[in-house]
Amino acid sequence: MANAHSLGGVSRIPLPEVDLPRPQPLGGVDKPRLRTVAAALTALTALAATGLVAGPAVAAPYAGPCALERTPAHHSEGLDTWNAAYPRPRRTLDAVMVFLSFPDSRPLTTPAELTADYFPATSRFFDRASYGKFHLVPHPQREWIEMPQDSTSYAIQRDWNAANRSAYLRDALKAADAHTDFSKYDIVYFVADPDAPGVDSDATKVVNFDRPMRADGTDIRRIVTVFEQHPPDRNVLAHETGHVFDLPDLYHRPSDGKGDWDTYVGDWDVMGSQFGLAPDFFGWHKWKLGWLDPRQVACVTRTGVTRLTLEPLSTAPRAAGAPFGTGGGTKLAVVRTGPSSAVALEARGAGGNDSATCTQGVLAYRIRSDSSSGGGPVQVLDAHPDSEACYGDSVYPPLADAPVGLGESFTVPGEKIRIEAEDRTASGAWTVKVTTG
Secondary structure (H helix, E strand, C coil): CHHHCCCCECCCCCCCCCCCCCCCCCCCCCCCCCCCEECCHHHHHCCCCCCCCCCCEECCCCCCCCCCCCCCCCCCCCCCCEECCCCCCCCEEEEEEEEEEECCECCCCCHHHHHHHHCCHHHHHHHHHCCCCCEEEEEECCCCEECCCCHHHHCCCCCCCHHHHHHHHHHHHHHHHCCCCHHHCCEEEEEECCCCCCCCCCCCEEEEEEEEEEECCEEEEEEEEECCCCCCCCCHHHHHHHHHCCCCCCCCCCCCCCCCCCCCCCCCCCCCCCCCCCCCCCHHHHHHCCCCCHHHEEECCCCEEEEEEECECCCCCCCCCCCCCCCCCCCEEEEEEECCEEEEEEEECCCHHHCCCCCCEEEEEEEECCCCCCCCCEEEECCCCCCCCCCCCCCCHHHHCCCECCCCEEECCCCCEEEEEEEECCCCCEEEEEEEC
16 A cells, blocks of 8 residues: 555654744734745755654653653654653644645645645544643645745655755745744644645655754744645644654555555554554553553553553543543553563554544554664554454554454463453443463
8 A cells, every 4th residue: 555655754863842832823824024034054954864863851751660761763662751852742732834836836726625634633633632632723824825946846756855855845934934933833834736746645744854944033843744635645644743743653664665554553553554444543652742641551560460451542531520430541551571662552442533443452562662763663463363354444454453352362472471351341441461471
């Protein structure tokens, strides 16, 4: 499904955290005003950089023996500290959508129509995933901003030449600066005219700079470049925005570009596939992003039998007047297996962002904090390796039936860990027996 993956973060070298502006109310285009862009060309030469460094850390919010240490790996899955090069999605963040047209193509759609392709769907995805702890507020511009060069001159493609990509971003920021006060926003989306002849829908990416570009007295450290068709791929902006929050690509890119892309995690996280039947973020990612409280994470450290009750990952904390305990219990269990590895367990079922799933149960997956984005930092463990499910709907049917079902047991390959899904509670939680050692 190579054509299904217009994904990918090309961010390379993390940068210091910026002072984020206070949230602004939802609005449209800023009144045009002439300003200059203070963007050094050296900031653009680093777009194709491949060296990786660990970004600066902030105070460790995740105590406990199961919080794997963050490593220099690109988008490391370690969560003992937060990488301060990235904004933390634990409050309201404001995103500007800048719509770019080209001299060689008259747009066939409008900014309003393209905005509706992505919002409110993307905001609702994050509202559900974060249990209301994070709000993404879009600020779409109302008019097209024309680029100085034809769309074909930038040679836009998935594996983009660094010089052409630099020219595109330099021109886009300069053109947009006369219409946009970038100091108001935490996230920048550059949305290209989807019908321009030079636009490649497989080129949507996040671009980070080793040295930030500057406009309106603020550092711009990353830009989401959107080259989708109209309508776009489902959940594509949720995936790309996940990179803005330091989440890795979880799909496997075949060396020849052919074959299955979804062999690592299948349908089970939007960072693996934006088309997944159950694309909610893994519990590990929700812990990393601060959406799970420490009390909702169980660290299995003792040898022998541990029994747990796991609330479905998609169940939101109880509202006022709801039955006690609904949605606020344990959502993630972790068994550490090495200095940079762990096995995680969570209950997945049809609800929230996972409403289209065709299977349910206790999902187990392996985490490696020393594996880089795209290198398999998370791999789902298949409790039914000899069968498939959801053929025709799943992005990777062999993993669609990966969860441990009610009454079933599963031994993690290569580990002394056995998982049994013993029962369900009246509220829908799963009682799980974990045997280690």
